Amino acid sequence: MSATPAPPAGGQSLFDKLWRQHLVAELDEGDSLVHIDRVFLHERTGGVALKALTEAGHDVRNPRLAFATLDHIVDTFPGRNDHTLMPGGESFIRITREQTAQRGIQLFDLGDLRQGIVHVVSPEQGIVLPGATVVCPDSHTCTQGALGALAWGIGSSEAEHALATQTLRVVKPRSMRVTFDGLLPHGVGAKDMILALIARDSASGAQGAVVEFDGDAVRSLGIEARMTLCNMAVEFSAFTGLVAPDEATLAYLEGRPFAPQGEAWQQACSAWRQLRSDADARFDAETRLDVSRLAPMVTWGTSPQHAVGVDAQVPQPSTAADAATRHAMDKALAYMDLRPGQPLAGLPIDAAFIGSCTNSRLSDLRAAAALLRGRKVAPGVKAICVPGSTQVKLAAEAEGLHQVFLDAGFDWREAGCSMCFYAGGESFGLQQRVISTTNRNFESRQGPQTRTHLASPVTVAASAIAGRIADPRGLL
């Protein structure tokens, strides 16, 4: 172990600054010990981590800095109770309740108005804050980087370490900046931006880097849309994603239950206004993407990198750069039951899903509802809307959005992950074709042999009405 070196003058990225602020010590073998400001847990992985900690005889270092929610396997059916469709799922719920109660950790349980998907409720409650380090045993923790935090997904044993010590051992990741230039066309949003980036640079494009998203197109996104952008950083193989906080971030956080109040709020704002990359910051990698002519994006295959504009055709594996890519494309097309050169628009769908930590916030539901108002889901299409949190659900209901979804023919559910992730219970059915606002289109992700097409909320809404993959632009 050695003393922390003096900070280099200038040239620091936001990530460098956050890293330095949290560095406790440099350890051997290139590891660093970093302070962890918040640990968030959910019932699928968090209860197990707490139980292991109990069995090992360790205390939770600071229970007030740990939070838990029920989201992954709980039912989302209206009038739900503790029942879950996941075989054996009740034990995950029970263990999470027992362990959080024993440890004095706040749990956002069913019936608690703060319940919802972990990455939706953490910003909503003001638990994640600019400049904070936040970890959760869940890969989409990167979502929370949208607030200017260093937030990343960890494994269960790391969660135990973080709970017991309020620190983690980490090898400092490399850094990358992605600048989105231009202004987004009407009907095109954050989901399309991130799918376009991953499609262009591949699902391994970030190679474990902390990716800072910047540029005019990012600055003009609302905070919830920035969460959509950061949510899929992990699908780009990033360590995490983040956006430097600005006045919009501060306005979003002001008055949230766990955000600082009064004098402490003013002090926090002064510190947060310093959180940005220096003009001469150096990154290990840099790339840019102009969004001014971007089309709504839809995936055709089984990786988020298999995405094209909704007005484009399924690509030809014969044009792939190498044999491995060609083979992967052939396999994806066989799974998806598609032919090279086939137009994506017009492809009949069986189901439409609006939800998940990618696209289930109030702004997502408003955008979809604006398109659905006065229209009906095509006959034979199963359409489901699952708000990301109980707060989102209540806010949507207060605006009458639930009625728009119900009138159109959508199910209106309780908050949770639901069919974003097949937990062994509810699914769309064998080989059903689903257009979905989620973040993963892997084989069987939404149920056995389900064929998932990822898209934005407006593209999913337009497709639900058409009964086929459809371009939302003419309908907005």
Ligand SMILES: CC(C)[C@H](C(=O)O)[C@@H](O)C(=O)O
């Ligand atoms: C179950 C959980 C560990 C998992 C994750 O880490 O992301 C899930 O949230 C997912 O989206 O696949």
Ligand code: SF4
């Ligand atoms: S909504 Fe989906 S991606 Fe997000 S945490 Fe839940 S299962 Fe994972």
